[in-house]
Amino acid sequence: MKLEIGNFYVKDIVFGEKTSYKSGILTIDKKEALDFICQDEHITEAELYIAKPGDKIRMCPVKEAIEPRVRLNCGPLFPGFTGELMPVGEGKTHALKDCCVTVVGKHWGGFQDGFIDMSGEGAKYTYYSQLINIVLVADTDEDFEKHEQQKKNKALRLAGHKLAEFIASCVQDLVPEETEVYQLDPVLNRDPEVMKLPKVVLVLQPQSQMEESGYNDLLYGWDTNHMVPTFMHPNEVLDGSIISGSFMPCSSKWSTYDFQNFPVIKRLYQEHGKTLNFLGIIMSNLNVALEQKERSALFVAQIAKSLGADGAIVAEEGYGNPDADFVACIVALEDAGVKTVGITNECTGRDGASQPLVTMDEKLTAIVSCGNVSEIIELPPMETVLGELEALGRDGCSGGWSTDEILGPSVREDGSVIMENNAMFCGDQVVGWSPKTVKAF
Template sequence: MKLELGNFYVKDVKFGDITAYENGILTINKEEALAYVMEDEHITEADIIIAKPGESKRIVPVKEAIEPRCRVNGNPVFPGVTGGMTPAGNGRTHALKNTSVLAVGKHWGSFGDGMIDMSGEGADLTYFSRLINICLVADTDEEFERFEQQKKNKALRWGAMRLSEYVGNAVKELEPEDMETFELEPIIKRDEKTNELPSVVYVMQPQSQMEESGYNDLLYGWDTNRMVPTFMNPNEILDGAIISGSFMPCSSKWSTYDMQNCPTIKELYKEHGKTINFLGVIMSNLNVAMEQKERAAAFVAQMAKSLGADGAILAEEGYGNPDADFIACFDALEDAGVKTVGITNECTGRDGQSQPLVVLSEKANAIVSCGNVSQLIKLPAMDEVIGELAALGRDGLSGGWEGDEKLGPSVREDGSVILENNSMFCGDQVLGWSQKTMKEF
């Protein structure tokens, strides 16, 4: 499989008479874009607002982030989701870099939503403050989940995907500014030099714990709760085969944008044939019952061993109950002779003194920490709120609250906020581009 990713580097986004891209400027016909999004009868009101790095803007509740893209051959960017079931990871896809489409609630938030500050201290706590964000701010008629703490947010998430495809088509016929090529030789047909290098597999554990459909990450439109560990070409992940779900404390979330640009996969590609033999990706899952966790771990270990892996990088989306899957997989890989490094965040309490993972193991002796989800954060007011600030406390966003006997409400009268790191949209970036570092004392 050979994926050609043609990149266009956006310097500015503005509204205009046509949707087009020229000399780094992305122009969007707002009326046309909104009409396209609102073809979905479940979206009752919508607006598009642009947020740029350095602006005094706070965006909340953020439900999803997507990189605007198009497939040159006309196939859907997200096969099995925004169109028919077509292969991903092969051919040419065009991408608008330095920008993302955000799905933002106009009135209501939920457990899996988060916050982005475009400037100040809060901007350091999420990657998306670096991007020019095209915010689809909308409401829906999904009354069945209006007051639920956990929402599927389907209409808004699908609306953002459709908007990203609409915007991405602006560069469909243009020549890219540069081209990234991703291609792995078949495992059994690699040259002698590559075969002599340490073989590494990347094990991804996307969120898949909800047994009711509509909450979990989707793989080619298939609910990941229904899957067993599966070997995949890494190009598929980079090319829209998997989309983010809505069930996940938000700092732990893997947005669709993150998976389209997965830094760990790209780094493994860079080292392939130089320092490692990158075998590919084992897409695993996160489960509820212990028997399911053990079964998935056994599948992963057997697959890695059969592929000839000497080492593995293991990443989980989430914390708490998923820690049991993470450690079970860690143990199974180590028992199979596959040296493993894990990447995860921690839940160590507001004072940082609690056990970092729900389950620990002596075999899991190489883990990269991406931060503490419970860390308390205080941030000043911003000049503008995109969405609704009250959602941070009123609707139970992970990390926000309506009232606390010691700390008071998350949202203060002056517009400042106090919250946990949990609320920072995709803030821990387990997929590889966390801005956080360890501090030595």
């Protein structure tokens, strides 16, 4: 399976008369783009902004981020969600790099929605401050969930995914500046020298806990709550087979942009044939009941063992209840003789003194920590707010609160904020490009 991603490196984005790309400048016809978005009758208000690294802009409540791409065979960018079902992972796709479509609620936030600062102290907590953001600020007629803490954000997320493809269509017929090629031979048909290397599998646990549809990550448009662990080609993940859901404390979330650019996958590709034999991905899930968690762990271990894996990397989207799936999976792999490294964030409390994972086991001997979700962050006012800052404290956003006996409200009268790291949009970056590091003491 061979995937070619043709890259166009965006140096600046401006609004203009025609959506086009030339010499690093992406021009967007704002009226045309908004007219396209508002074809969805559920979108009641919409506006587009451009937020660049260093701008004194704050965004909240942030719901999703997507890399603008277009598939050259005219198929949908996200099969089963933005269009008909079709296989992905091979062929050619064009991508606008160093930018993203960011979806922000005009008014209403929820538990799963986040926060981005494009400059200042807050910018260091999220990767998205480094990108040029095409910011869609919109509202919908989904009145039934506006005052709910958990929101499906269906119309807003769909608008962002469609807009990303709509904008990228301007490079469909252009020659890319660079082409990334991702290719793996079938597991049993690889060169003898590759077969001698340590065989490694990547286990991904995307958000799939919610038993009601509309909240979980989608795989080919299918609610991941309905799946069992499945072996997949890594190209499928990089090429739009999976999109982010609308449930998970925000710093733990994997956006669709994260799936499209998954750094751990790309690094395993870089090492393939040199230091390891990258077998592929076991796409697992996160469950609610203990028996479901144990069953999924057994599935993962059996697949890895059948593939002949020597080692595994396990990454979970979330923390708390999902920790039980994460730990059970690592234990099952270790019991099967597969040496395993886990990647996760921690919930150690505001003072950092609590147990990092809900469940622990002595077989967890190699864990990469991506930070403490409960770390307190205090930020000064920002000149411009896109969205509604009050949502951070008012609407149950993870990391924010309406009032606290000691700390007061999350959102202060002067526009400054105090909150937990939980609120930073995809801030912990378990996918592999966290700006955080470990200090030696």
